[in-house]
Amino acid sequence: MxxxxxxxxxxxxxxxxxxxxxxxxxxxxxxxxxxxxxxxxxxxxxxxxxxxxAFANPGYLWVDRGQALFMSAPGNSPACATCHAEGLPGVAATYPKLDQQSGALVNLEGRINLCRTRHQGVEALPYESEDLLALTAYVAQQSQGIAxxxxxxxxxxxxxxxxxxxxxxxxxxxxxxxxxxxxxxxxxxxxxxxxxxxxxxxxxxxxxxxxxxxxxxxxxxxxxxxxxxxxxxxxxxxxxxxxxxxxxxxxxxxxxxxxxxx
Ligand code: HEC
Ligand code: HEC
Missing domain, CATH: 1.10.760.10 (Cytochrome c-like domain)
Incomplete structure (x- = not known):
């Protein structure tokens, strides 16, 4: 404050x-x-x-947690990693952008939630929930060093x-x-x-x-x-x-x- x-x-x-x-x-x-x-x-x-x-920066605990979520299947749905086998390098550096399907402006959190509802058939994660933060950190980290x-x-x-x-x-x-x-x-x-x-x-x-x-x-x-x-x-x-x-x-x-x- x-x-x-x-x-x-x-x-x-x-x-x-x-x-x-x-x-x-x-x-x-x-x-x-x-x-x-x-x-x-x-x-x-x-x-x-x-x-x-990377060992002392507490942010990496979130990245690790995000990676675990990315690899695991929610219920009977495919894991993020099933569709994004190569990961998402450089993607975060291009957000916000338009979602082609709806035409809406989405940020990284919104894009991840679109994949949950659209491609995994599960509920969107609440903003600022630990899981959404962790997934976002995991995806964002893959753009580190990229302009x-x-x-x-x-x-x-x-x-x-x-x-x-x-x-x-x-x-x-x-x-x-x-x-x-x-x-x-x-x-x-x-x-x-x-x-x-x-x-x-x-x-x-x-x-x-x-x-x-x-x-x-x-x-x-x-x-x-x-x-x-x-x-x-x-x-x-x-x-x-x-x-x-x-x-x-x-x-x-x-x-x-x-x-x-x-
Ligand atoms: C009274 C001055 C003040 C105003 C007005 C203000 N900020 Fe800040 N802002 C700060 C301070 C102080 C910080 C923490 C130190 C820093 O990183 O700049 C900060 C941090 C930030 C950061 C994080 C930067 C980083 O590298 O972590 C962003 C982004 C930001 N402000 C955007 C905004 C936006 C957008 C607005 C208007 C909605 C705004 N600020 C209004 C003072 C202000
Ligand atoms: C069933 C396949 C599937 C699953 C599972 C899936 N996605 Fe996606 N993802 C896509 C497709 C297809 C797109 C391209 C946009 C679209 O058609 O919705 C996409 C786009 C994205 C993008 C934007 C890529 C870009 O270049 O802009 C991100 C980020 C993303 N997914 C993250 C995730 C995360 C995180 C998860 C797990 C929570 C996940 N996806 C689960 C299929 C999937």
């Missing part, structure tokens, strides 16, 4: 700079491609070391724009947008935390504050709550659109899940 005092300081600093005085979003003021830097670069050396040590590359063409363009609008809109009692912190103030200190550029390339990630692995939506909810705004429900389409915007904004950055974050 971000302390109010520091936030007020930030608001004053932003106001003092006279930046973004109007509410009209200036999209060209966003992060430039050559500036893109992973959240990893803003961690302390200790946390970086923890992420890089994020989502499409924003065709029907995806509108979703991208919706996500961008969300990012640039001021909200909450503190009246701050994502853009003000993650485009305009990355590198600044906020309650002993260094504000990063707000990329999702490490998610699902193990957050020390959570003492758990958590999804990208849990992270977004924390940021919305941080400005005293009502967070969107898990799995909400608007958060998936934010995911798409963020993925396009950080194109070329390498996937890191399971990352460790503060």
């Amino acid at each position: 971000i302390r109010i005092g520091t936030i007020v300081g930030l608001v004053l600093a932003l106001t003092a700079c006279g930046r973004n005085a109007s509410d009209a979003p200036d999209w060209t003021a966003g992060l430039q491609p050559e500036q893109v830097q992973s959240g990893f670069d803003f961690l302390t050396p200790e946390t970086q070391a923890l992420q890089q040590d 994020q590359s989502v499409s924003i063409e065709g029907a995806l363009e509108q979703h991208f724009e919706n996500g961008r609008d969300y990012f640039f809109t001021r909200r909450g009692q503190l009246n701050l947008s994502c853009h003000q912190c993650h485009d305009q103030n990355w590198g600044a200190q906020l309650r002993g935390d260094t504000i990063s550029q707000g990329h999702l390339n490490g998610f699902p990630a193990y957050r020390l504050e959570w003492q758990s692995l958590g999804s990208s939506h849990r992270r977004l909810r924390d940021c919305d709550t941080g400005v005293r705004a009502e967070p969107l429900p898990y799995g909400d389409q608007r958060y998936i659109e934010v995911e798409l915007y963020l993925a396009a904004r950080s194109a070329g950055i390498e996937m890191e899940s399971p990352a460790v974050r503060r």
Whole structure:
């Protein structure tokens, strides 16, 4: 939880700079491609070391659990591995994307649940359940080191724009947008935390504050709550659109899940 005092300081600093005085979003003021830097670069050396040590990084316990789920058949249904015998290398780096069959925008969690309902004939797993987190971590880990590359063409363009609008809109009692912190103030200190550029390339990630692995939506909810705004429900389409915007904004950055974050 971000302390109010520091936030007020930030608001004053932003106001003092006279930046973004109007509410009209200036999209060209966003992060430039050559500036893109992973959240990893803003961690302390200790946390970086923890992420890089596959034995000490608690995220790998989730990956192992996800692998076991991937290999096992739920009831009489085929296991994920039966259909995806080669695994899913590089796939997570291309999400969110459109589901060809329904035309809906889906993130990795949604895609996994589509396979459960459509191809395994079992129920979707609840968002933030341990099983869904574990399966997502297992699939995401297979994109580690691969550059994020989502499409924003065709029907995806509108979703991208919706996500961008969300990012640039001021909200909450503190009246701050994502853009003000993650485009305009990355590198600044906020309650002993260094504000990063707000990329999702490490998610699902193990957050020390959570003492758990958590999804990208849990992270977004924390940021919305941080400005005293009502967070969107898990799995909400608007958060998936934010995911798409963020993925396009950080194109070329390498996937890191399971990352460790503060
Ligand atoms: C009976 C076969 C079958 C099973 C079982 C199955 N899938 Fe799939 N999966 C598919 C097919 C076919 C697609 C292509 C999209 C579609 O037609 O739904 C797909 C697509 C995917 C994708 C997206 C691939 C891409 O390139 O975008 C992911 C991720 C995925 N599956 C994960 C899983 C996971 C995790 C499980 C187990 C919970 C699972 N699948 C179980 C058949 C299956
Ligand atoms: C008051 C400033 C502030 C605002 C506004 C804010 N965030 Fe954050 N955000 C943070 C801080 C602090 C962190 C934790 C340190 C870090 O990684 O940046 C964080 C973390 C993140 C991360 C995780 C980065 C990583 O590498 O783990 C993402 C993604 C993110 N924010 C996206 C958003 C989005 C999208 C919005 C708008 C809905 C938003 N943030 C609004 C301050 C803010």
